[in-house]
Amino acid sequence: MSGLDQIFVSLAHWVAGWFPASVQPLVSAVLAIAGMMAVFGTCFALTTIVERKVLARMQNRLGPNRVGPFGLLQPLADGLKMLTKEDIVPFSADHALHFLAPLVLTVPVWLAFAVLPFGRKMSAIDLDAGILFFFAIGSASELSVFMAGWSSQNKYSLVGAMRAIAQMISYEVPLVLATVPVLMLAGSLDLNDIVAAQGTYTFGGLARWNAFTPWGLAGLLLFLIAATAESNRSPFDLPEGESEIIAGFLTEYSGFKYALFFLGEYLGLFAVTGLAVTLFLGGWHAPFQWLEWVPSWLWFAAKFTSLIFLFIWVRATLPRLRLDQLLNFAWRFMVPLSLINLLVAAVWFWSSAWNFPVAAAVRWLLCAALIALPYHWLGRVLRGPLPPPRQYSYAE
Amino acid sequence: MNGLGIIKGMIETARNFAGSYHDPQRLTTVQYPEQKLPPVENARTIPFLVFDGDEAMAGLRCTACVICEKECPPQCIYIVKDQVKKPDYVGKMQMQPKVFDIDISVCMSCGICVEVCPFDAIKMDQVFELSTGDRFGKLLLDKHQLAKPNDYFVKIHKTEAGEIDVRREEDKLKAEAAAAAKAAAPKPPATPGAAK
Numbered sequence: 001m002s003g004l005d006q007i008f009v010s011l012a013h014w015v016a017g018w019f020p021a022s023v024q025p026l027v028s029a030v031l032a033i034a035g036m037m038a039v040f041g042t043c044f045a046l047t048t049i050v051e052r053k054v055l056a057r058m059q060n061r062l063g064p065n066r067v068g069p070f071g072l073l074q075p076l077a078d079g080l081k082m083l084t085k086e087d088i089v090p091f092s093a094d095h096a097l098h099f100l101a102p103l104v105l106t107v108p109v110w111l112a113f114a115v116l117p118f119g120r121k122m123s124a125i126d127l128d129a130g131i132l133f134f135f136a137i138g139s140a141s142e143l144s145v146f147m148a149g150w151s152s153q154n155k156y157s158l159v160g161a162m163r164a165i166a167q168m169i170s171y172e173v174p175l176v177l178a179t180v181p182v183l184m185l186a187g188s189l190d191l192n193d194i195v196a197a198q199g200t201y202t203f204g205g206l207a208r209w210n211a212f213t214p215w216g217l218a219g220l221l222l223f224l225i226a227a228t229a230e231s232n233r234s235p236f237d238l239p240e241g242e243s244e245i246i247a248g249f250l251t252e253y254s255g256f257k258y259a260l261f262f263l264g265e266y267l268g269l270f271a272v273t274g275l276a277v278t279l280f281l282g283g284w285h286a287p288f289q290w291l292e293w294v295p296s297w298l299w300f301a302a303k304f305t306s307l308i309f310l311f312i313w314v315r316a317t318l319p320r321l322r323l324d325q326l327l328n329f330a331w332r333f334m335v336p337l338s339l340i341n342l343l344v345a346a347v348w349f350w351s352s353a354w355n356f357p358v359a360a361a362v363r364w365l366l367c368a369a370l371i372a373l374p375y376h377w378l379g380r381v382l383r384g385p386l387p388p389p390r391q392y393s394y395a396e
Numbered sequence: 397m398n399g400l401g402i403i404k405g406m407i408e409t410a411r412n413f414a415g416s417y418h419d420p421q422r423l424t425t426v427q428y429p430e431q432k433l434p435p436v437e438n439a440r441t442i443p444f445l446v447f448d449g450d451e452a453m454a455g456l457r458c459t460a461c462v463i464c465e466k467e468c469p470p471q472c473i474y475i476v477k478d479q480v481k482k483p484d485y486v487g488k489m490q491m492q493p494k495v496f497d498i499d500i501s502v503c504m505s506c507g508i509c510v511e512v513c514p515f516d517a518i519k520m521d522q523v524f525e526l527s528t529g530d531r532f533g534k535l536l537l538d539k540h541q542l543a544k545p546n547d548y549f550v551k552i553h554k555t556e557a558g559e560i561d562v563r564r565e566e567d568k569l570k571a572e573a574a575a576a577a578k579a580a581a582p583k584p585p586a587t588p589g590a591a592k
Contacts, residue, residue, distance in 0.1 A: 054413065057412065057413045057416045057417070058409040058410075058412050058413045058416075059412065060412050060415075060416050060422045060423055060424060061416075061423065061424070061425050062423060062425045062427070313406060313409060313410070313413075314406070316409045317402070317405045317406045317408070317409045318402065318405065375398065376397070376398060379398030379399070380398075383398075
């Protein structure tokens with residue numbers, strides 16, 4: 001059991017053992033980086049084909065099925081196509097920035113994976129302020145998007161970049177605020193500590209994941225919505241809105257730079273999904289005590305995959321928002337609700353000392369009501385008064 | 397409740413997702429090169445030349461009147477008249493084209509040539525797999541490539557071809573009757589030429 005659980009760690013130790021002791025830290029770091037790049041690079045390739053297949057099925061189509069069995073070699077064909085395409089840089093573009101923008105997006109995103117615990121003892125670096133590092137690194141994507149939009153010297157690129165900036169900065173606030181209750185209750189900024197805090201069991205073996213508490217569930221939903229917006233995915237894909245502004249900040253990009261943007265966006269999505277798993281879904285812990293024998297990294301992978309599927313599912317379902325709807329939703333709904341969620345987390349913490357029969361149920365229902373009522377009320381405020389019933393006049 | 401519509405929508409897409417695997421009726425995709433939809437009678441792509449009988453050049457209905465060449469908006473038709481005449485379906489001597497080329501890379505499939513043709517000689521085809529590696533040679537079709545039998549026309553545009561066939565049959569009968577009447581009648585008393 002523990003052999004399979006720690007197989008990657010043991011493997012890395014074994015390989016590092018070949019080297020002299022002085023270079024072993026470097027070797028293990030390189031091994032961790034190589035492993036992550038291999039896994040998440042493959043994950044990116046697979047996600048592109050799975051997303052297309054699932055979207056197609058949700059729209060009653062077949063999806064790509066021409067290249068290889070079931071179309072599984074499609075990512076390879078896409079990659080080859082992207083590599084062999086001509087790389088066009090507009091004459092009036094700012095060449096240096098135009099070249100740097102995809103790199104600025106892709107490189108920091110890889111760094112964000114460093115602090116995520118993918119399994120028991122499986123985080124590349126154990127940083128005390130891991131979550132701060134994650135958000136600090138993540139905010140580089142705004143810079144990259146604006147670099148791309150500005151340097152292209154194209155009105156659509158600039159409009160897309162402006163939209164992206166407005167959207168990403170607006171949603172950064174609820175994204176961070178949704179994580180604050182988790183940090184408060186775990187009492188640590190270290191992601192390994194946060195996972196450990198969710199590692200105990202109650203009620204005969206049910207895990208103490210944050211998502212099983214009212215504030216945790218609300219926090220998870222807020223976090224996922226904000227993460228969708230942060231990674232520019234539908235229904236918040238205004239920066240790229242194809243039907244409105246061609247491809248937004250990607251308009252003047254072609255060939256492998258375009259592919260790098262896609263890589264960066266998907267890796268950003270993976271990183272933020274991994275963070276959601278870590279913060280709210282118990283990281284690599286099993287949901288029930290009797291399932292602890294399953295390797296921890298498999299639990300992480302299962303939760304990660306389900307959340308990615310959820311993102312694809314949402315993309316297939318919801319149409320794109322308008323810009324004012326998007327910003328109203330962020331500032332008039334998400335931000336107040338995540339602040340209220342902080343309060344609910346405080347009530348949850350305060351009520352943890354309650355010690356009377358059915359205290360757990362009362363506590364749960366009280367906190368759920370404290371978050372559900374503002375949710376209902378804020379939704380009403382956001383919507384405003386209902387318009388009067390429509391009057392139709394028909395031609396004679 | 398807020399957000400109920402989102403859940404309803406997600407249930408709908410989930411139903412599509414599951415349904416597309418066990419209910420093939422849902423899938424509207426036709427896997428084109430292997431599967432093909434039956435041709436639609438009203439489909440029209442590029443023009444072709446109709447001929448009667450078995451021999452293409454002898455039965456060509458075209459009389460090289462060049463109306464289509466003049467009317468063609470993108471001017472993709474090129475006609476050279478032949479010096480030799482040939483009899484048409486009622487036995488009347490008509491001109492015939494020596495060269496009849498259509499550049500299908502220029503043709504915009506408007507069908508104006510078909511509408512102006514007084515001889516029902518040019519009609520719209522239904523072929524659509526016209527891509528070729530030879531940009532200049534294979535896209536300029538000459539009269540041998542363009543000529544297709546009337547049976548083919550009947551096959552692709554049944555209604556239109558049926559009407560035309562009936563009309564042409566009537567014309568032919570009328571012409572035969574006129575010829576028979578002419579043969580049976582006594583010699584006309586005086587034609588301007590004979591009087592001299």
